[in-house]
Amino acid sequence: MIQLGAPALRQAFAALLLAICFLSTPVAAQTFPELSGRVVDQAGLLEPASEAALTDRLAALEAETGDQLVVVTLDTLQDYEIEDYGYRLGRAWGIGQSENNSGVLLIVAPNERKVRIEVGYGLEPILTDAFASHVIQTQMLPAFRDGEFQSGIVAGSDSIMAQLRLDPVEAAARAAEVAAQPARPDFPFGAGIIVALVFGFVLIGLIRASSAGGKRRRGRVSPVLVWAAADMLNHATRSGSRSSGSIFRGGGSGFSGGGGSFGGGGASGGW
Amino acid sequence: MVRLNARQAGIAAVVVMLPAMAGCGYNTIPTQQERAEAAWADVQSQYQRRADLIPNLVATVQGAAIAERTTLTQVIEARARATSIQVSPDTLSDPAAFEQFQAAQGQLTSALSRLLVSVEAYPQLQANQNFVQLQAQLEGTENRIAIARRDYNEAVRAYNTTLRTFPSVIWAKTAHSGSQPMQLFNATTEAQTAPSVTFNLGPAQPGGAAPTVTPGSAPTAQ
Structure with a gap:
């Protein structure tokens, strides 16, 4: 009887193991959208033309100050708080330069009606919580309440870019800090x-x-x-x-994060 | 010739032993201990940041002549208690000291959130730009505290695991026998229950329109 049932038992055991693996993965693993560019429009809130224009301006910002600002719209927050989701996403993508953690995420979750500006460690003194909150309250939420997602996102990211460029000396120093960092030799x-x-x-x-x-x-x-x-x-x-x-910073043509990290700076809002 | 070979063998032994020791986890324990202690320093600095914001907040609320005297006093007292308790990296493995620290900070968290909820009923304060900024900073700080605590827990969990798993457990029992497992943050009872607020809007309350304002239910107000 045992001999008869052994393969079946083994199969059942394997199936059980598999089932346990599948059951446990959703709890453990949090999936993030792919970092396809400086604008990741998963929720489809932006017209292609304005998305391209925004991407160009974000690229110009990085060329000028070294700061990486990435605009993300999300279909779902996967039942996480947006504060919780935001810093994990920033760390997973490694937005900002690894030398000075100069990354910013502008996250819009239209289905949860939440928006967040997630600021990397290095930019916390420039994009303070109060400033981020002010941008959300005055530039973004009024437009979002009218369903004008595109104009709200563009206005919000323009305010962030303006603040990052506000002090040209400081911004140049930030860019120089990244440029001056010699490429570490790969061979120890x-x-x-x-x-x-x-x-x-x-x-x-x-x-x-x-x-x-x-x-x-x-x-x-x-x-x-x-x-x-x-x-x-x-x-x-x-x-x-x-x-x-x-x-190594990703492939030749695509955009990728510089390895910056996040510690919960910024502000959120809801509408 | 024989002498030279013995020296060669000695050098070879040292050269082989060093990476082998590193490979067997001799360095793992101090590395992870340092990481956990750095994460702890971050937790403390975020708590300090919050404590630094509170005097401003109290002054702003008092300046607006808010009649929430008991809630304010509770915040001030909880802040004094929380800032008086510090845990140095050496005492991170002491459950009593850690528990005290966590309890004091937890009391401050709940006192603060009670205050912030109760002042939502005062429109004159919500219109105060200084207060709005402070509130954003406090929210950001609470968020940073949560993340710093989570990072600390992760670092400590990794450290505590190396103290108990092979092969690093060999070093934990011998060369690093002074290394003790560190304490983890756990969700407090305060954190699990939402703050209960009673609005003491007695006859002494000047803001007549205040009771009709339900916090968070007026999206067109902004």
Whole structure:
């Protein structure tokens, strides 16, 4: 009976495991829309023409100040509070430069009737909570209440861009800070030196062993050193690829975040 | 020749041992401890930020001649209590000290939210630009506190896990035996229950139109 039922049992067990996996994933994993550009219009609130115009202005802002402002409209907040969703989205996308966390998200969730300006760590002194709240209350919510999403979004993002450019000296300093940051070498030089030393020892050992004609010695010492060198190389390449992963800024043509982080600055509103 | 080989073997042993120790999690415990302590510093600075905003808020509310004396006093007292309790990174593993800190900050949170809800009934305060700004700053600070607490919990959970899982548990019992698990924030009873507010709009209340205003139900007011 057990033999008869065993495959069925196993299948049932596998199905149960799968079911548990599927049941548990919605709780654990939060999905975010793809970062398709500087304007991610998931909810379809913007005309293509004004979306393109806005994208150009956002790109000009980054070229000028180094700050990344991304406009997002969302179909659903997946039952999260917009404050909760916003900083996670910002961190997931890595909006803003990793050097100074200069990212801003303008999030509009028309179905939940919520709007939020999420400000990265580095811009909190410039885009204060009070300023963000003021922009939402005066520039965005009145338009949103009339269903004029496009004009509200454009007015809101224009106010944010104006504030980021307000002090040209400060904005230029921010841009310079990002530009001055030298591209970190992908290859860790410290590990490289050790690897070179180990290879040197191996080489010396090999030369000495072969000149002495001692097969036994070469057979005993070298493998240890070769193994150590291999281990070092392994470590070096692993850490090297990891650090290059955080520096690499997406594909050639598309837009991607610079690795900035968020800590809950900004303000929200509802209508 | 033999001497040289012994030295070579010694160097090789050191070269092999260092990454091997790192690979076995010798560095994991101090790294994650530092991360958790940094997250704690962030939590404290966000709480401090809130405490710094309160005197301004109290002054603004008092300046508007609001008759919410008990609510205001509660906020002032809760702030004094909360700022007097500090938890240094060394005492993060002390449940009693952590519990005290959390309780004091939780009382301040609930006193503040009671105040903010009760002053919604005063239109003269809602029209005060200074108050509106303060309110936005307070909301932002509460949000930052929530995120800082969550980040701290995540860092501590990772740290506490390394203290109990293989292979880092070996180091936790030997070389890093001084490392103790840190305390986590948990949702307090104050946080789980919405603040209950009784509007004491007695005869002494000058704002006659106030009782008709229901908080948050007038979208055309702005």
